[in-house]
Each structure stands twice: as structure tokens, then as C-alpha cells.
Amino acid sequence: xSLDLLTYLFIGGSFALYIGIAIxxxxxxxxxxxxxxxxxxxxxxxxxxxxxWMSAASFISLAGIVSFIGRDGTAYLMGWTGGYVLLAMxxxxxxxKFGKFTxxxxxxxxxxxxxxxxxxxxxxxxxxxxxxxxxxxxxxxVFSRYLHVEIEMGVVIGMAIVFFYAVLGGMKGITxxxxxxxxxxxxxxxxxxxxxxxxxxxxxxPQTGLGATLESGKSVLTTLNELSVELGFAExxxxxxxxxxxxxxxxxxxCGTAGLPxxxxxxxxxxxxxxxxxxxxxxxxxxxxxxxxxxxxxxxGRVNLIQTINGxxxxxxxxxxxxxWFKNWExxxxxxxxxxxxxxxVKYEAGAAFDGKPAFGEGRVNGDESMQRITTNASDSVNExxxxxxxxxxxxxEIAQLPDWVIALVAAGAVAAALSTAAGLLLVIxxxxxxxxxxxxxxxxxxxxxxxxxxxxxxxxxxxxAGYFGINPPGFVAQVVALAFGLAxxxxxxxIILGIFSTRMNTQGAVAGMLVGLVSTMAYIIYFKxxxxxxxxxxxxxxxxxxxxxxxxxxLIVATVISRVTPPPPEEIQHIVEDIRIPRGAGxxxxx
Amino acid sequence: xxxNNSSAQxxxxxxxxxxxxxxxxxxxxxxxxxxxxxxxxxxIQFFGFPLGFWFxxxxxxxxxxxxxxxxxxxxxxxxxxxxxxx
Numbered sequence: 263x264s265l266d267l268l269t270y271l272f273i274g275g276s277f278a279l280y281i282g283i284a285i286x287x288x289x290x291x292x293x294x295x296x297x298x299x300x301x302x303x304x305x306x307x308x309x310x311x312x313x314x315w316m317s318a319a320s321f322i323s324l325a326g327i328v329s330f331i332g333r334d335g336t337a338y339l340m341g342w343t344g345g346y347v348l349l350a351m352x353x354x355x356x357x358x359k360f361g362k363f364t365x366x367x368x369x370x371x372x373x374x375x376x377x378x379x380x381x382x383x384x385x386x387x388x389x390x391x392x393x394x395x396x397x398x399x400x401x402x403x404v405f406s407r408y409l410h411v412e413i414e415m416g417v418v419i420g421m422a423i424v425f426f427y428a429v430l431g432g433m434k435g436i437t438x439x440x441x442x443x444x445x446x447x448x449x450x451x452x453x454x455x456x457x458x459x460x461x462x463x464x465x466x467x468p469q470t471g472l473g474a475t476l477e478s479g480k481s482v483l484t485t486l487n488e489l490s491v492e493l494g495f496a497e498x499x500x501x502x503x504x505x506x507x508x509x510x511x512x513x514x515x516x517c518g519t520a521g522l523p524x525x526x527x528x529x530x531x532x533x534x535x536x537x538x539x540x541x542x543x544x545x546x547x548x549x550x551x552x553x554x555x556x557x558x559x560x561x562x563g564r565v566n567l568i569q570t571i572n573g574x575x576x577x578x579x580x581x582x583x584x585x586x587w588f589k590n591w592e593x594x595x596x597x598x599x600x601x602x603x604x605x606x607x608v609k610y611e612a613g614a615a616f617d618g619k620p621a622f623g624e625g626r627v628n629g630d631e632s633m634q635r636i637t638t639n640a641s642d643s644v645n646e647x648x649x650x651x652x653x654x655x656x657x658x659x660e661i662a663q664l665p666d667w668v669i670a671l672v673a674a675g676a677v678a679a680a681l682s683t684a685a686g687l688l689l690v691i692x693x694x695x696x697x698x699x700x701x702x703x704x705x706x707x708x709x710x711x712x713x714x715x716x717x718x719x720x721x722x723x724x725x726x727x728a729g730y731f732g733i734n735p736p737g738f739v740a741q742v743v744a745l746a747f748g749l750a751x752x753x754x755x756x757x758i759i760l761g762i763f764s765t766r767m768n769t770q771g772a773v774a775g776m777l778v779g780l781v782s783t784m785a786y787i788i789y790f791k792x793x794x795x796x797x798x799x800x801x802x803x804x805x806x807x808x809x810x811x812x813x814x815x816x817x818l819i820v821a822t823v824i825s826r827v828t829p830p831p832p833e834e835i836q837h838i839v840e841d842i843r844i845p846r847g848a849g850x851x852x853x854x
Numbered sequence: 855x856x857x858n859n860s861s862a863q864x865x866x867x868x869x870x871x872x873x874x875x876x877x878x879x880x881x882x883x884x885x886x887x888x889x890x891x892x893x894x895x896x897x898i899q900f901f902g903f904p905l906g907f908w909f910x911x912x913x914x915x916x917x918x919x920x921x922x923x924x925x926x927x928x929x930x931x932x933x934x935x936x937x938x939x940x
Contacts, residue, residue, distance in 0.1 A: 328911075333892075336910040340884050343915045347880050350922045351873045355929075469912060473902025481902045499896070499907045509889050534940045539929060543922045550915050557911040843866050846938045 268670035269408045276446050276674045277423055280681075283442055284427030284435045292714050295432030296363040296693055302437055302531040308544020310437045311528045313444035313678070314686040315342075315519075315545070316552060317393065318400025319743070321447060321679035324553075326654030329560035329567075332490070332498040337508050337808075341515025343546060343553050348520040350542035354529040356762045358538035359842045363530060364690075365523045365754060366698040372761040374835055375769040376703055381776050383698045385753050386523045390687040390694075391727070392746040393524075397687070398732025400680035403652065407594050408673040417732035420681060421725050428685045428692075429721045433531060436685045443682040448551060450675020454659045454668050455555045458562045461662060468558035482561055489568050492576065494612030498564070503805075510808035517814055518747030521755030524683075524690045535845035563658045570661055571610045571647060578607030581634055587660035592635055595622060596650035600640035613643030620648045684728065692720035745787050748806075752779035752813025760821055765839045771825025779817030783810055865936040872928050876921050883909065883917045 293299055302310070320342070328335030360368055365386060370379025398417055405416020427435045455468045463482065465471035475481050480488070486498040496502050503511075519525065528545075529538045571588075573579045581599070588608075591597040598620035599608050616639050623636035656676065659669045696716035701708060708716070753776045760767040760775070789795045790806040797805070804812060830836075887895060888910035895906030903912075933939035 333907060333910065336888060339911050340888055340914050343918055344880065344884050347877070347918050347921050351876065351925055470901065473900075473908075475902060483903065483907070499904055501892075505889060509885060512884070512889065536926075536930065536933065536940065539922075539926045543919075543926050546919050546922055550919050554912050554915050840862065843869070844862055844938050845933055846940055 265666045265669060266408075266410070268666050269673050272667075272670040272674040273409070273677055276442075276678060279442055280423065280439045281426055283439045284431045287431050287435045287438045292363075292697075292710050292717070294434045295714055295717055296697065297527070297530045298432075298434040298437045300531060301533055304532055304537040304541040305544050306437065306441050307528060307532050307537070307541040309444045309548055310440035311525065311541065311545035312548035313440040313447065313682040314528060315525055315549060315683070316444075316447065316679055317683035318397050318676065318680040320552065321451065321676055322400055322403070322655050323652050325556045325559040325563065325658075326651035328557055329564045329654050330651050331502070332486075332496070333501040334503045334508065335557075335560070336501070337503075337511040337515060339553055339556065341512045342519055343549060344512070345516040345519025346542055346546040346549070348516060349525070349529075350539055350546075352759055352762070353520060353526065354538040354542050355535045355845065356842045357526060357758070358529050358532065359535050359845060359847075360838075361530075363527075364693055364698055365526055365758070366694060367702070368761065369754075369757055369772070370698070370702065372835065372838065373757075373767075373769045373772045374832065375773065378757070378769060378773050378776070379698060379702065381773065381780070382754065382757070383694050383703075385749050385776075385780070386694045386698075387691055389522065389746045389749055389754075390524060390691045391724075391731075392743060394684055394687045394691075394724075394728040395731035396743060397680045397684040398728050401677060401684075402732055403594070403596075404656070404673050404676045404680075407590070407656065408670075414733045417729055420677070420684075420732070421729040424681055424685050424688065425722065425725050428688050428725070429718050432717070433527075433689055436689055437531060439685065440682045443678040444548060446678040447675040447682070448548070450671045450678070451552050451559075451655075452555065454662075454664055454672055455559050457664050457668060458566075458658065458662050459558060462562050462565070468555045468562075472558040472561050482565065486561055486565060489565065489576075493568070493572075493610065498561070504803050506803055507805050507808055510804045510811045512808075514751045514808050514810035514814075515747055517751040517755045518810055519750075521750035521753075521758070522746075523694075523750075523754065524686045526758075527690060527693075528686075559655065559658065563654050563661070566658070566661045567649065567654075568610060571608055578605070578609035580606055581608055582632060584608060585660070585663075587657055590660075591650075591653055591657060594653075595620070596653045598622070598637050598648040599634045600637050600646055601634070602640060602644065602646050608647060609645075610647040610649070611643075611645040613645040614641055615643060615645045615648045617641050688721055688724045688728065691724040692717045695720035695724075745784070745791075748783040748787055748810035748813060749780065751810035752783040752817055756814050756817040756821065760818070762839065762842065764822075764825075765836045766825055766830055767821065768825050768828055768831040770828040771821040771823075774824045775817040775821025778820045779813040782816055783813035786813075861936060862938075865932065865938060868932055869929070872925065872932070876925055880918065880921055884914045888914045 324338060327338060357368055362368060366379050366382035369382040401420040402416050405411050427439050459465050459468040459471035463471040463474035465474050472482055476485060483499055490498050532538055532541055588597060620637050621639045623638050626635055627633035656672060659672055696713050700716050701713050757772050757776050786809045787806045892906035892910055896904035898905040900908050
């Protein structure tokens with residue numbers, strides 16, 4: 263069977279499975295729509311959380327990032343897993359006991375204030391839309407490369423599928439679809455990783471394979487270090503970022519993870535407080551399977567990439583002899599080559615081969631189909647090759663010449679990762695609009711049925727907007743992702759923590775804290791990401807991605823000081839706080 | 855009511871102590887071994903990895919996992935002890 267046919271089969275088959283599950287798990291009430299009726303078993307919830315959490319960024323981009331920046335990738339690996347420790351111990355059990363549907367529900371009720379609720383709603387919607395845009399781009403990349411359809415068509419197909427199960431099934435449909443999607447994506451990540459590990463080192467487990475010794479007598483990491491230095495890169499196992507920057511970035515990603523509304527809301531779906539803790543344990547187990555494999559995939563992938571492009575003697579390879587994946591990704595615009603020294607050999611070295619992203623001209627050099635694509639913005643650097651980080655995971659099986667079914671499986675896995683996260687985020691957006699805005703703020707008199715209708719309408723609108731971003735991706739996707747984590751870490755996360763661990767925290771303190779955290783973090787990110795601030799102006803050398811930690815600290819200080827000089831919260835609020843600290847009596851999630 | 859209240863407070867205090875202990879380990883392993891002392895630990899070889907690099911990119915994740923499950927078991931026991939389980 264050809265690769266195209268296999269890919270259609272794998273992706274089509276997985277779609278049929280998701281739709282089948284969606285029909286089986288339709289939602290009938292708002293409670294089923296928002297929190298799956300509060301009856302999801304912890305293991306299933308752990309799997310769904312893992313699929314919800316591991317987006318196109320984890321599946322497609324993470325190994326690519328680690329592969330290209332080596333040890334500095336640590337911040338992402340630890341940041342995106344360590345947050346679950348905070349979730350399990352500081353947030354999930356108490357929010358489950360509180361027993362409402364959403365994060366703004368908690369903030370609005372705990373701080374007895376619609377201002378606080380509205381700030382939380384705005385954060386929730388901004389964070390979620392930021393994320394969705396990235397997912398749709400992931401779907402677009404996969405469709406355009408493997409199914410040879412236009413990116414637009416790919417995004418529309420993806421939208422139609424998500425529409426089907428998110429709008430019909432709500433949280434219930436999404437949860438059980440995500441369980442299936444987790445299975446597809448983890449299989450799709452592990453199978454090629456194990457193949458690669460066996461091929462390069464003979465180890466079955468990629469986790470130990472990365473430490474193995476190669477036939478040359480050197481370890482994989484030593485080989486990587488030597489190759490990197492020879493080509494002018496920094497050593498793979500040495501970091502380039504400053505310690506303080508890595509420290510703050512890791513903290514921002516951890517606290518941001520714990521403050522992401524679409525992750526938190528998953529812990530509202532289990533029956534008991536105990537189950538909220540247990541599902542955090544399962545979730546991290548399922549996530550760790552992928553995350554501990556990522557460094558291995560990154561390392562093997564980098565060795566393979568360098569050796570394939572530069573050849574065994576590290577002198578470069580004739581373009582005509584480059585394998586077909588190189589040309590295929592060139593067609594997608596994610597690989598580009600400019601023959602700067604005119605020797606006809608493709609040579610990869612340190613430095614940016616092009617000024618920014620490569621710009622392509624019409625057709626190929628000399629109008630010859632066997633030549634490379636014309637590029638128009640080659641830089642002065644000696645490096646001739648541009649490789650987009652995002653293709654590392656997708657191209658790995660091709661670079662390593664794995665069988666076609668593995669390549670098709672990876673494509674299906676990438677789509678599963680992107681769709682599962684997109685669905686979770688769309689649900690959070692629609693819930694925020696129908697429940698937190700319509701029901702709780704604008705018109706409390708609407709019936710359950712009307713609220714459900716608003717939720718479905720909001721989901722449709724959200725899907726259309728997400729689709730628009732997928733077809734016309736904003737040029738600043740990477741920048742706004744920093745914004746999402748910064749916002750979550752500096753506003754939502756501290757407000758929830760203080761609401762649980764301080765009975766004295768009141769409206770004034772929480773609102774002032776959230777505003778200070780939000781404004782300082784946004785101002786810093788906007789100044790450095792959009793208004794051309796340069797890195798030598800960084801506060802204490804902290805990059806904009808890591809500034810969420812500073813925003814969080816400011817939030818905590820301001821909230822504490824303000825709450826001490828203003829009246830304590832009403833007695834019944836203090837009772838609520840005492841109540842959420844005791845597990846017994848959680849019951850099912852309630853709207854009132 | 856008052857005995858109920860003091861038992862609830864004792865439960866909360868023990869919970870906080872457990873959280874502090876586990877978060878101290880969480881901090882030392884991730885921010886300590888993986889970031890602050892990573893260069894010193896890199897001098898030690900561990901199954902083919904420099905030890906600091908291993909902690910930063912794999913070891914810390916295993917410890918996180920262990921911590922959450924340890925917390926689950928500690929809290930299940932504590933809930934039983936104070937009779938607040940469901």
C-alpha cells in the first residue's frame with residue numbers, strides 16, 4: 263500500500279472512531295455538557311487530561327525545540343510536568359470540593375464579586391483562544407504535508423470534526439473522545455521512538471537509549487556534543503540561557519500550567535475529592551510517558567538529521583542525492599536550501615541560513631525540476647539549510663527510513679493531539695460565555711435549556727474564529743503562547759491559591775493583585791515581543807516568557823498587603839473556605 | 855461544634871505539613887538539581903548521562919510522579935484518620 267493510502271486510512275479510521283464515541287456520549291443537560299455529569303472515573307479522567315494537555319505543541323514542537331536548543335529545553339520539560347505537582351497538592355482537590363463548573367465560578371463566588379469574575383472570564387477566554395490558534399496550525403501542517411490538500415481544506419476538515427463532538431457531546435463527548443485520542447497519540451509517539459532507539463542504540467527503551475554507547479565507543483550525548491561543536495553550535499548538554507532566566511521561565515511554565523482553565527476544569531468531572539488527587543497522578547503518569555521520551559527523540563533526531571544532510575564525512579551531500587523527505591518538506595516550505603558557496607552540496611552548520619523565515623521565489627532554480635526551490639533572502643551566514651523546528655517529530659520516521667505505516671501513524675497521532683486540545687479549549691470558551699457571562703453576569707433567569715443552547719452557539723462561534731486563525735495564522739503565534747502562560751501564572755493561579763490558603767483574602771486584595779499581575783506581565787511581554795524592546799533591557803535578565811513568575815510574585819505581595827488594610831471577607835465566605843479544605847461531602851458538581 | 859472545628863484545624867495543619875514536605879523535595883529536585891546545581895552535578899556520569907542533565911530532562915519528571923502518588927496515599931491515610939473521607 264502506498265503511504266498516501268495508509269495515511270488516509272489511519273486518519274480516516276481514527277476520525278470514524280471519534281465520531282462514533284461522540285454519538286454514543288451525547289450531552290443532555292448543562293451538567294453533562296460542562297463537567298460530564300461529574301461521574302468520570304479517575305483513570306479515564308487522567309487519560310483525558312493528558313490528551314487535553316498534550317497539544318500540537320507537545321506532540322509536534324517539543325522534541326523539535328529540545329533538539330535545537332539542547333539543555334535549555336529543560337525549562338519546557340520540567341515546566342510542563344512540574345505544574346501537575348502544584349495542581350495535585352494546591353488546587354485540584356479543593357476546587358473539586360467547591361463543586362462548581364468553571365474557574366471564574368470559583369473566583370467570582372470566593373471573592374463575592376462580579377468584577378473578579380469578569381477579570382477571570384477575560385483571562386480564560388484570552389488564554390484559550392491563544393492556544394486554539396496554535397492547534398489549528400498544527401492540523402494544517404499535517405494535512406498539507408500528508409494528505410496533499412491545501413492547508414485551508416485541512417483546517418475546515420478539522421473544524422468539522424471538532425464541531426461534531428464538542429457541540430454535540432460537550433464535556434461528556436470530549437472526555438471519552440480524548441481517552442481514544444490519548445491512545446492514538448501515545449502509540450504514534452512511542453512506536454517511532456522505540457524504532458529509533460533500537461536502530462541507533464539497540465535499547466528498547468528510548469529513556470535509557472539516550473545514555474547508550476554507540477559502535478564508535480562514544481555515548482550518544484558525547485557524539486552530539488562533538489557534532490554540535492564541529493558545526494559551530496554550542497555543546498548539546500551545555501546551556502546557553504542564564505540560570506536566572508531558566509529558573510524564572512520554568513516557574514512561569516509550572517504555575518501557568520497549574521492555572522490553565524482547560525486543565526483545571528478536568529478535575530471538576532470526577533466524583534470525589536480523593537479522585538481529583540488520583541486523577542492528577544494518572545494524568546502525570548500518562549504525560550510522563552511522552553515527556554521522558556522527548557529528550558531521546560530530540561537527541562536521536564538531531565544526530566540523524568546532521569548525519570543525513572552533511573553525510574558521513576560531514577562535508578555535505580549533493581542535492582540530487584538528498585532523500586525524498588528533504589524535497590517534500592521543501593515543498594511545504596519548512597525546509598529550504600540556498601547553495602551559497604555554489605558547490606552543489608547541501609551543508610548544514612550553525613547560524614541562520616536566511617534572514618528570518620525563508621522567502622521562496624517562483625519555481626525551482628534554472629526552471630529544472632530536479633533542482634532546489636528558489637529562495638530570495640539568503641543571509642550572510644555560511645549555513646545553507648533552514649530546518650523548521652516543527653518538522654522534527656513528523657520528519658523523524660522518514661529521516662530514519664522507518665516503514666510507511668509508522669509515518670502514517672505519526673500523522674494520525676499529531677492530528678489527535680491537536681484536535682483533543684482544541685476541543686477542550688473550545689469547551690472552556692463556550693462555558694465561559696454561556697455560564698459565566700450569560701447565566702452568572704448578564705441574565706441569571708435563563709433556563710437550563712437556554713443555557714445549553716447558548717453553550718452550543720458559543721462553541722460554534724468559537725470554532726469558526728479558531729478556524730479563521732488556523733487558515734490565517736497570526737504571524738505571532740509563538741509570542742502569544744508566552745502571553746497565555748504569563749497570564750495564567752500571574753493572574754488565575756495566585757488568585758485561586760490565595761482563595762484556598764488564606765481565609766483573610768478579600769475582594770479588594772484579589773482584584774488588585776490580579777490587575778497588577780496581569781498588567782505588569784502583559785506590559786512586559788508586549789514591550790519586548792511587539793514593540794521591539796531588546797534583550798539587554800530585560801529586568802534582571804529575565805526573558806518575556808519567564809516574566810509571568812515576576813507578575814505572580816507582584817500579585818501575591820499586592821493582594822496580601824491590600825487585604826490587610828481592608829475589611830476581612832464576610833463570615834459566610836470564611837465558612838466556604840473552611841469547608842473546601844475538608845474532603846467529605848463533595849457530592850456532584852452543582853450550579854448553585 | 856468546637857471539637858469538630860479543632861479537629862478540622864488539626865487536619866488542615868497536618869495537610870499543610872505534608873504539602874510543605876513534598877514541595878520542598880519538588881523544589882530541590884527541579885530547581886536545585888535541574889537548574890541551580892546542574893553544572894556541578896554534570897561532573898558525575900550516570901548511565902551515560904551527565905547527572906545534572908539527566909535530572910533536568912528525565913529524573914525530575916520521575917520524582918514529580920512519585921510525589922503526586924505519595925501525596926495521594928498520605929492524604930488517603932489522613933482522611934481516614936480524621937474521618938473526613940467519602
